[in-house]
Amino acid sequence: MAQQAESQPGSRRERLKREREDSILDAAAEVFASKGFHQATIREIALAADVADGTIYNYFADKADLLIGIMARLAEVERLPDELSHALKGDPRGFFVEAFRHRLARMTEGQQMLRAILPEVLVNEELRAEFHQHYIARITELLERYVHAQIRLGQIRAVDVALTVRLVIATFIGLLFMRSFGDEPLLSNWDLVPESLAVLVFDGLNPEGDKLAGAGQRPACAFMAGDGA
Amino acid sequence: MAQQAESQPGSRRERLKREREDSILDAAAEVFASKGFHQATIREIALAADVADGTIYNYFADKADLLIGIMARLAEVERLPDELSHALKGDPRGFFVEAFRHRLARMTEGQQMLRAILPEVLVNEELRAEFHQHYIARITELLERYVHAQIRLGQIRAVDVALTVRLVIATFIGLLFMRSFGDEPLLSNWDLVPESLAVLVFDGLNPEGDKLAGAGQRPACAFMAGDGA
Amino acid sequence: MAQQAESQPGSRRERLKREREDSILDAAAEVFASKGFHQATIREIALAADVADGTIYNYFADKADLLIGIMARLAEVERLPDELSHALKGDPRGFFVEAFRHRLARMTEGQQMLRAILPEVLVNEELRAEFHQHYIARITELLERYVHAQIRLGQIRAVDVALTVRLVIATFIGLLFMRSFGDEPLLSNWDLVPESLAVLVFDGLNPEGDKLAGAGQRPACAFMAGDGA
Amino acid sequence: MAQQAESQPGSRRERLKREREDSILDAAAEVFASKGFHQATIREIALAADVADGTIYNYFADKADLLIGIMARLAEVERLPDELSHALKGDPRGFFVEAFRHRLARMTEGQQMLRAILPEVLVNEELRAEFHQHYIARITELLERYVHAQIRLGQIRAVDVALTVRLVIATFIGLLFMRSFGDEPLLSNWDLVPESLAVLVFDGLNPEGDKLAGAGQRPACAFMAGDGA
DNA sequence: TATGAATGAGGGTTCATTCAT
DNA sequence: TATGAATGAACCCTCATTCAT
Numbered sequence: 001m002a003q004q005a006e007s008q009p010g011s012r013r014e015r016l017k018r019e020r021e022d023s024i025l026d027a028a029a030e031v032f033a034s035k036g037f038h039q040a041t042i043r044e045i046a047l048a049a050d051v052a053d054g055t056i057y058n059y060f061a062d063k064a065d066l067l068i069g070i071m072a073r074l075a076e077v078e079r080l081p082d083e084l085s086h087a088l089k090g091d092p093r094g095f096f097v098e099a100f101r102h103r104l105a106r107m108t109e110g111q112q113m114l115r116a117i118l119p120e121v122l123v124n125e126e127l128r129a130e131f132h133q134h135y136i137a138r139i140t141e142l143l144e145r146y147v148h149a150q151i152r153l154g155q156i157r158a159v160d161v162a163l164t165v166r167l168v169i170a171t172f173i174g175l176l177f178m179r180s181f182g183d184e185p186l187l188s189n190w191d192l193v194p195e196s197l198a199v200l201v202f203d204g205l206n207p208e209g210d211k212l213a214g215a216g217q218r219p220a221c222a223f224m225a226g227d228g229a
Numbered sequence: 230m231a232q233q234a235e236s237q238p239g240s241r242r243e244r245l246k247r248e249r250e251d252s253i254l255d256a257a258a259e260v261f262a263s264k265g266f267h268q269a270t271i272r273e274i275a276l277a278a279d280v281a282d283g284t285i286y287n288y289f290a291d292k293a294d295l296l297i298g299i300m301a302r303l304a305e306v307e308r309l310p311d312e313l314s315h316a317l318k319g320d321p322r323g324f325f326v327e328a329f330r331h332r333l334a335r336m337t338e339g340q341q342m343l344r345a346i347l348p349e350v351l352v353n354e355e356l357r358a359e360f361h362q363h364y365i366a367r368i369t370e371l372l373e374r375y376v377h378a379q380i381r382l383g384q385i386r387a388v389d390v391a392l393t394v395r396l397v398i399a400t401f402i403g404l405l406f407m408r409s410f411g412d413e414p415l416l417s418n419w420d421l422v423p424e425s426l427a428v429l430v431f432d433g434l435n436p437e438g439d440k441l442a443g444a445g446q447r448p449a450c451a452f453m454a455g456d457g458a
Numbered sequence: 459m460a461q462q463a464e465s466q467p468g469s470r471r472e473r474l475k476r477e478r479e480d481s482i483l484d485a486a487a488e489v490f491a492s493k494g495f496h497q498a499t500i501r502e503i504a505l506a507a508d509v510a511d512g513t514i515y516n517y518f519a520d521k522a523d524l525l526i527g528i529m530a531r532l533a534e535v536e537r538l539p540d541e542l543s544h545a546l547k548g549d550p551r552g553f554f555v556e557a558f559r560h561r562l563a564r565m566t567e568g569q570q571m572l573r574a575i576l577p578e579v580l581v582n583e584e585l586r587a588e589f590h591q592h593y594i595a596r597i598t599e600l601l602e603r604y605v606h607a608q609i610r611l612g613q614i615r616a617v618d619v620a621l622t623v624r625l626v627i628a629t630f631i632g633l634l635f636m637r638s639f640g641d642e643p644l645l646s647n648w649d650l651v652p653e654s655l656a657v658l659v660f661d662g663l664n665p666e667g668d669k670l671a672g673a674g675q676r677p678a679c680a681f682m683a684g685d686g687a
Numbered sequence: 688m689a690q691q692a693e694s695q696p697g698s699r700r701e702r703l704k705r706e707r708e709d710s711i712l713d714a715a716a717e718v719f720a721s722k723g724f725h726q727a728t729i730r731e732i733a734l735a736a737d738v739a740d741g742t743i744y745n746y747f748a749d750k751a752d753l754l755i756g757i758m759a760r761l762a763e764v765e766r767l768p769d770e771l772s773h774a775l776k777g778d779p780r781g782f783f784v785e786a787f788r789h790r791l792a793r794m795t796e797g798q799q800m801l802r803a804i805l806p807e808v809l810v811n812e813e814l815r816a817e818f819h820q821h822y823i824a825r826i827t828e829l830l831e832r833y834v835h836a837q838i839r840l841g842q843i844r845a846v847d848v849a850l851t852v853r854l855v856i857a858t859f860i861g862l863l864f865m866r867s868f869g870d871e872p873l874l875s876n877w878d879l880v881p882e883s884l885a886v887l888v889f890d891g892l893n894p895e896g897d898k899l900a901g902a903g904q905r906p907a908c909a910f911m912a913g914d915g916a
Numbered sequence: 917t918a919t920g921a922a923t924g925a926g927g928g929t930t931c932a933t934t935c936a937t
Numbered sequence: 938t939a940t941g942a943a944t945g946a947a948c949c950c951t952c953a954t955t956c957a958t
Contacts, residue, residue: 036352038267042953052919063953119348122409123265132410140412162414163425167400170407174399180351181361183369185391196392204433271928281944286929494810496725500949510923515950577806580867581723590868598870620872621883625858628865632857638809639819641827643849654850662891729932739940750932
């Protein structure tokens with residue numbers, strides 16, 4: 001019966017195995033996030049997962065394999081399409097603000113994982129490919145499709161989609177870092193970022209944009225308020 | 230007389246010392262860049278610098294201090310002000326393209342250093358502060374001053390300067406990572422990035438921008454060419 | 459059943475663990491004693507204990523912890539109370555001679571340990587406290603109680619108990635050192651020391667003591683025999 | 688002229704050399720005393736002596752040689768004979784109290800040197816011999832001669848001189864350690880030690896000694912006051 | 917399969933000593 | 938002779954990984 005609930009055909013044993021694997025990954029993610037990959041020790045992870053050191057090696061080949069596992073699982077959980085499909089109905093600007101706001105809010109977790117994973121990813125070929133495939137590639141593809149669609153709809157003008165999308169993603173990644181560095185103005189105005197970004201990305205810095213946007217160009221002004229710090 | 234050529238009053242010994250320190254930093258940078266901070270060993274660095282292990286500790290307190298040294302030296306070399314002052318005369322868009330192009334060109338070196346430094350920076354409190362102060366803070370301040378000036382000149386519209394500047398820097402940093410991940414489209418169109426960025430940042434994605442820019446809006450089209458990959 | 463012989467409930471694993479810890483301490487004691495704390499290396503100790511270097515750190519926090527372990531074990535073995543209670547029935551002088559003789563006989567082992575431990579103890583705050591608590595304090599207390607009792611019984615006259623006891627202990631410690639220095643006269647007359655000490659401590663150097671002691675004052679003469687060197 | 692003041696025939700150069708050697712030994716003594724032999728580094732000593740590291744090696748063969756130098760110099764300074772010859776006129780008990788008091792007062796310095804030197808002495812054969820010869824042997828000889836004389840004068844009874852003297856010296860050394868361990872009762876009653884020792888050594892613990900000493904046996908009572916702690 | 921003690925290679929760092937200047 | 942930078946052997950300790958139970 002219990003098995004029926006499981007979509008996987010897995011026996012009790014298999015399910016237990018997956019649960020154990022999960023709890024190890026949970027522990028690893030937690031420890032990696034808080035101390036970084038190199039500073040984290042297998043023992044800590046084992047402790048956090050409430051298993052013995054050796055047990056971990058029954059599920060993962062080595063320490064780096066834990067990272068791959070974490071990434072794979074994160075990617076699995078990601079449900080960007082949902083957000084997109086839902087927001088696709090609105091205008092792009094709204095979508096951007098929405099999507100960014102949503103993403104930026106989740107950034108705190110992401111930031112930790114980034115901190116945990118990135119150093120190693122930058123250095124480890126295998127992880128790098130994995131990371132690119134799981135994250136960069138997927139998001140890039142989604143966004144590209146979206147932008148293409150919007151261009152076709154006349155909602156976005158005919159820019160270089162591939163590059164533009166990458167620029168946007170780059171900005172997102174860069175913001176993660178800026179946050180990590182504890183940049184004050186950024187932190188205190190964190191919730192203004194999505195709109196500021198929207199202004200930048202949609203309206204551009206070009207002053208003549210104002211003429212278009214009209215008097216209602218609230219964002220540009222609103223941001224001025226955050227100009228302090 | 231030969232000494233006169235030296236701006237430093239340093240004796241031969243002092244000069245040698247500085248040279249040695251430099252060669253150690255060179256070696257460290259090289260090794261860090263190629264293997265990452267943790268994978269790099271003092272012995273390797275010493276070998277690369279052609280000194281004994283212990284010698285390194287006559288110049289740097291510990292391994293992490295090498296990173297700080299690398300950062301400090303990079304920052305010293307940075308002469309952003311010059312670029313800025315020279316480009317300040319032109320219009321902002323030209324400046325951006327120019328500056329970005331210049332920066333992006335230098336990115337390959339920077340990328341290595343970033344790869345070497347950043348992972349550790351993300352994890353090490355002390356380094357993080359150092360990094361922020363040396364890079365983020367300096368560049369942020371310069372750009373803020375520039376954007377403020379341009380706004381006053383009416384060349385850029387009244388956006389939230391602090392945030393906007395940070396978004397631009399974030400984009401820059403993010404691009405470094407995208408490159409590190411070996412994203413193909415980005416790599417093959419690397420020289421198109423500056424203009425693509427300019428379009429994004431100045432004209433915005435807003436399709437109405439086209440009306441302003443006129444039919445000659447070359448960049449937007451140019452990027453399309455790079456849409457392949 | 460075999461386990462029943464063990465007072466500890468310890469499983470085989472626990473017993474093995476204790477044995478291993480013991481053999482490490484044995485090895486450490488041996489190496490420390492022969493080369494001194496600083497000259498001893500973990501590798502030597504590991505070698506002597508027939509374990510891997512790392513194994514030592516599964517049992518002891520660091521090198522200094524080995525010293526503490528040695529001290530703790532020594533203290534555990536010490537059963538001064540037994541000696542005392544048994545000898546308490548006799549007269550104090552007999553007890554002293556007895557106790558000292560017993561102690562001095564064991565000194566050879568003790569001497570090694572002392573040589574191993576003391577130098578470091580003198581320099582290391584933590585060890586010093588530990589040592590004082592385990593040895594000095596315990597013995598001091600025992601002797602004080604004994605002397606107090608004897609004074610009450612009129613067997614010892616009313617001296618400053620605290621100081622006197624410390625003087626006696628000091629003499630004992632000092633003898634350890636004299637031996638360590640290889641003082642010849644002391645070494646060749648080692649077995650005469652207890653009585654010589656008894657004369658000194660009980661009869662005093664005061665010549666009038668002779669009148670009391672009578673012609674049979676053997677000890678004083680006996681020691682003369684050892685006057686050689 | 689200045690040379691005339693020097694008893695040594697040494698030229699200016701020789702004098703300077705000796706001064707330098709002296710200041711190095713001063714520095715070494717200071718550093719050794721405060722940190723122990725092993726914890727002290729040549730650099731610290733050089734710094735304290737205001738010379739370069741290498742200079743030390745122009746005067747001393749190696750680090751251990753500094754210890755030998757210190758010991759040799761200390762021994763040179765020791766002027767026990769004076770004390771003895773001066774106190775020889777008085778009765779032995781007075782001499783003992785006097786001598787001990789004098790010695791115990793100087794113990795603080797001695798204690799530091801002991802702490803500095805002893806660990807190494809206990810382990811280093813060469814130093815051990817040196818130490819014994821310079822200190823133990825000399826003092827032993829002096830005291831032996833004195834006790835012999837006093838026995839001949841009938842001031843001290845006919846004990847085993849060699850052993851008794853060694854017991855006294857041992858007590859002295861032992862007190863150094865007890866102090867080092869920070870034994871409270873000992874520290875707070877430090878100035879009562881000489882008399883307590885005199886009671887022990889001259890009158891003995893034998894209660895019948897009281898009869899001889901008479902009611903005026905102040906010391907025994909005085910010590911009782913210090914029995915607290 | 918879980919355990920966790922044992923392993924031992926490897927790394928950062930120290931510091932006595934040397935030697936070119 | 939003084940200097941002090943260079944040296945590099947040696948050491949303590951960590952920790953990923955293995956494997957007997």
